[in-house]
Amino acid sequence: MKLHEYQSKQIFAKYGVPIPKGRVATTAAEARQIAEELGGRVVVKAQVLVGGRGKAGGIKLANSPEEAEELATQILSMELKGLPVRKVLVDEAANIASEIYLGITNDRAARKPVMMASSEGGVEIEEVARKTPEKIIKIHIDPLLGLRDYQTRDLALGIDLPKEYWRDFSKVCFGLWEAYKNSDGTLAEINPLVITEEGKILAVDGKMIVDDNALFRHPDIAEMRDLDVEAPEEVEARKYGLSYIKLDGDIGCMVNGAGLAMTTMDVIKLYGGEPANFLDIGGGASAEKVAAAFRIILSEPNVKAVLINIFGGITRGDEVARGILAAMEEVKPKVPMVARLVGTNAEEGRKMLAKANMITAETLVEAAQKAVAAAKGGVQ
């Protein structure tokens, strides 16, 4: 789950990372008031979960509270990459002398968190990695030991940071590490971390992604979720513990298991169809969960046929069949349904479905072919 800049910076600040004075506003008048309180120049920043906000005109400098109000009016009426701007952050403007990049993420191949620093701050780190990879200094953090003092010196030395800033830089490294660790981050990033003309280190931007699987122990962070970035069906699916991703095609899919769900999409495409969604009903799916999955698929008007592919293991076939039948009674689908059930208790499930006027298939290829034909209005 992605956090907004202001949310990320608040978390960083909790762990001792210095951030500019500022607050978030939902109206232009509020933005003006914050600018008045801060005095001097301020930055008005769109709080939207997309990259490249600056280039898109979502970050502006204001010399007066009046200008802040004017800019906030503009920005709050914008859409950035399709997402509405509902909040702006009004921050005291910093006098920037130099910019650094500092971030932590999970290094999947190394199975450890990796902390990265670069003297090329203010630029997207992926771009630095592409053009001048030698300018990114990396240290791996032992998950059992945590970040060590000497590692922050390795980073400072690596990016040629003047020695007078080492102590403050180390504090920021530890603050970011604690924020990442204690919030179950999969990414915690300060870009740029600036050195001001007054000689202070300041995190003027912040970005955090939190592990969805760890939200159970961070109810405060879970509440920060921005529903704008997700399709409403995806939000609904999550309530039932379903994994749903909307796609552009017209064949709805309901599958148990992520790998098989992806494969079902692939095979539909292989036989000339286009999947409308990825949907994994997961292990141990109850009738209620399956019914919810069904409603979500059928709520999509593009869907011209549905392919149900269930290979029983932890999900029992009779349980799935009960869910399908319950949902059929409730939703009364008007599109053709192709069902394939194999595995634990599948025969019982198949018998139950046979009574409900469904197209059945033995193999995945056959099921995909029948679904593609059905979606094109062909033979059923």
Place this chain on the structure above:
Amino acid sequence: MSILIDENTRLLVQGITGREGLFHTTQMVEYGTKVVAGVTPGKGGQWVLDDRIPVFDTVKAAVEATGANASVIFVPARFAPDAIFEAADAGVELIVCITEGIPVQDMMKVRAYLDQKGSRLVGPNCPGLLSPGKAKVGIIPGDIAIPGNVGVVSRSGTLTYEVLYAMKQLGIGATTTVGIGGDPINGTSFLDVLKMFEEDPDTEKVVLIGEIGGTDEQKAAQYIADHMTKPVVGFIAGRTAPPGKRMGHAGAIIQGGEGTAAEKIEALEKAGVKVAKHPEEIAVLLKEL
């Protein structure tokens, strides 16, 4: 022969009194697996499955009383890391974690700790293992596979069943099937399992079922090219998966253009692996070898 589990496996089930734990214990016992103990904290002293399997409060007590040498974990995600640590601490050699949804940072700690302890973890977020005719540890339906000479390793659950079932239709059986799980950090990699299959005298062919995300398949391809003498048939799920979206499995995500199905298929084909276009074709390709 088989790898990791066989008729000598003495299994304990962590979370045996839960709904899924009990259901699958019954299935494992019916298959012929020697389930010697269960563990549920607070329920020590009880018995399950018509008083055939004793339940203990701790893994240590279960191991001491029964000589269990493998464990399968069915406990919820928030308690699963502790269950893995407990099994490793009690000296269990093989730990199979079925649980899905364990936080990544927990898994990084688990993996670092297990590497020190020397226990092998399979999973998490996996269907477990099946050595047809000998033993099953986990949730793979026993009746979909027959004994044979093919080693199967996969990141997926039900997709693996699909492949085993297709193999069975053509009369092709397996030595062992290992589900390594769909999480970004797991205990056993493709590489680990390929090495075991290469060394197992009864395994003559290998099936590798991968998916988008990470670079494990590419590392496996390198090993196949450099060291494997046995033929490998592959399949990669997620050719149609959009980038930046997590496709159900925590580890199935194309990030920064990396981890696509296309690059994995290319790496495998370069290593001489025949890559199937759909799961049923795997069985056909095996037959042709």
